[in-house]
Amino acid sequence: MKKxxxxxxxxxxxxxxLTDCVRGxxxxxxxxxxxxxxxxxxxxxxxxxxxxxAYGTGEPGFRVYVSEDLVHWTKKGIALDLDKCWGAKxxxxxxxxxxxxxGLFYMFYSAEEHxxxxxxxxxxxxxxxxxxxxxxxxxxxxxxxxxxxxxxxYLFFVRFTAGNVxxxxxxxxxxxxxxxxxxxxxxxxxxxxxxIMGKVVEGPSVxxxxxxxxxxxxxxxxxxxxxxxxxxxxxxxxxPWTRYKGNPVFKRGFPNAGNLVGIGHGAPLRTLDxxxxxxxxxxxxxxxxxxxxxxxxxxxxxxxxGTLSMxxxxxxxxxxxxxx
Numbered sequence: 001m002k003k004x005x006x007x008x009x010x011x012x013x014x015x016x017x018l019t020d021c022v023r024g025x026x027x028x029x030x031x032x033x034x035x036x037x038x039x040x041x042x043x044x045x046x047x048x049x050x051x052x053x054a055y056g057t058g059e060p061g062f063r064v065y066v067s068e069d070l071v072h073w074t075k076k077g078i079a080l081d082l083d084k085c086w087g088a089k090x091x092x093x094x095x096x097x098x099x100x101x102x103g104l105f106y107m108f109y110s111a112e113e114h115x116x117x118x119x120x121x122x123x124x125x126x127x128x129x130x131x132x133x134x135x136x137x138x139x140x141x142x143x144x145x146x147x148x149x150x151x152x153x154y155l156f157f158v159r160f161t162a163g164n165v166x167x168x169x170x171x172x173x174x175x176x177x178x179x180x181x182x183x184x185x186x187x188x189x190x191x192x193x194x195x196i197m198g199k200v201v202e203g204p205s206v207x208x209x210x211x212x213x214x215x216x217x218x219x220x221x222x223x224x225x226x227x228x229x230x231x232x233x234x235x236x237x238x239x240p241w242t243r244y245k246g247n248p249v250f251k252r253g254f255p256n257a258g259n260l261v262g263i264g265h266g267a268p269l270r271t272l273d274x275x276x277x278x279x280x281x282x283x284x285x286x287x288x289x290x291x292x293x294x295x296x297x298x299x300x301x302x303x304x305x306g307t308l309s310m311x312x313x314x315x316x317x318x319x320x321x322x323x324x
Contacts, residue, residue, distance in 0.1 A: 033258035036293035037319035038065060038073055041222075041281040042093035042142075042203065042265045043294040045070075046105075046123055047272050053123045054317075055079065055094040055107070056281070056294060062094045062109065064124050067317070070271070070296060074320045079125035080107060085118055086132040087111030093142050093203070095267065096123060099175070106175055108143035108155070115140045115157050117176055135177055140167075144267070145175070146206040146213075146237055154237040156204040156215070162188050163199025166217060168237055186215060186241045187232055193248055194219035196226045203265035206237065209302050213237055216278075216308075218264030223289055225252055225261035229280070231308050250278070250297065250310045258314060260295065261286050268300055276300040278310050 040056025040063075054065040054073065064079040079096075082088060094109040104119045107127045114134035118127035135143075135155075142158040153171040155178055158164050165188040169178035189199040203218040215232045228251025232241040252261040266280030278297040283289045299312030 033260055033295075033314055034316050035285070036282075036295055036316050038294040038317040039291040039319075040065075040294050041292035043279045043281055044093075044095040044267045045269045045279045045296075046096045046098070047270055048098055048123050050272060052272075053096065054279075054294065055096055057092045057094075058291065060089065060091055061085070062091060062107070062127075065317075065319070066124070070315055071318055072320060073317050076124055079120070079123075080109070080118055080127040081125075084126055085111065085129040086116060086134060087114070093265070095144055095205075097145050097147075098123070106145065108145055110141040110143060110157075113139045113141055115143045115155075117143075131176070142202050142204060142265075144205045145171075146208075148213075148237055149208060152237075154206070156186070156206055156237075158202045158204070161185070164189070164202045166201050166204045166215070168239075170238075182238065184238050186239060187217065187243065189219060191219075191230075191243065191247065193226075193228065194230070197221040197224035203267075205267040207268050209306075211235060212306060214302075214308055215241055216266075216268065218266075219248070222262065222265065222292075225283065225286065227251070227262045227264040229264050229266065229278075229310070233306070244308065246307070249308060250280075256297070256311060256313060259286065260314070262289065262292070269296065276302075277312065277315075 040058040043056040046053040052067045061078050062080045064076045065073045067073045090112050092110045096107045107118045116134050118129045120127040140157045140159050144156045146154045155171050156168045159167050166186040170182040189201045198221040201217050201219050205216045213234045220227045228248035230247030232243045234241045251263050260282040262283035269277040269279050278300045281292040296315035297310045297312045301309050
């Protein structure tokens, strides 16, 4: 942006490739990955009620796509329409969370470079902003919710304070505002791999494994073919955050990235059977950026020493053309 698992698909081209995967497009060094049929960027996938729901940047407001296996997707209606929210353009990076105790789904996103939240009783929407205004008056993008083991909720997002910088704040009980006094900087672009194009760290998403919080993020301008994914760790959502010295953990040129470029701005995905994966976008191809396309790395792994890696094959979503 600006700022801005289960079934593996295989491409039926080479006998060697067919021995590696099961269907559609997988990944091995030098093997071409079939292009995705899901034309959204900054993707997020919600697992709920035996189905998967995908959202992402792609058109004014946000459309929802539904799947039962992560491969075959049906295009559904608009989950968030312009007449039910604040803003008229630049609808980016939606993430949807089910808060079971409230019987509601919360969609966090940015519009006109301001962070917003809308709610619905269904993952398909309609999502509605009861109060049509951003969470904060200051510009910001790339919101991501994290609820810690003690029940406290935190919102991670990008502020334009020194390029694109990732910040966090504790949320109010209604999940519609932040406690400004808790606003804390997490990381800014400083490492050589993060500053190949611009000073950008963005697309944050956080999960906890034991005593450690993991902050996944992307770096470089999204237009760069070197857009990639790294992570940092902390004992608490408020930090202090320490980058992994082996970053990036996924980008172009990795053996399982095949021919994809511009890899990043994704989110962890907990599958219906409990596996951890990573959904992300990549450029249309190595000469064209848009529309960016959605893919899934079939394994997000935490080693015994706490190191995070993404060694999985690439799942390529297929869009059912009969959807509406």
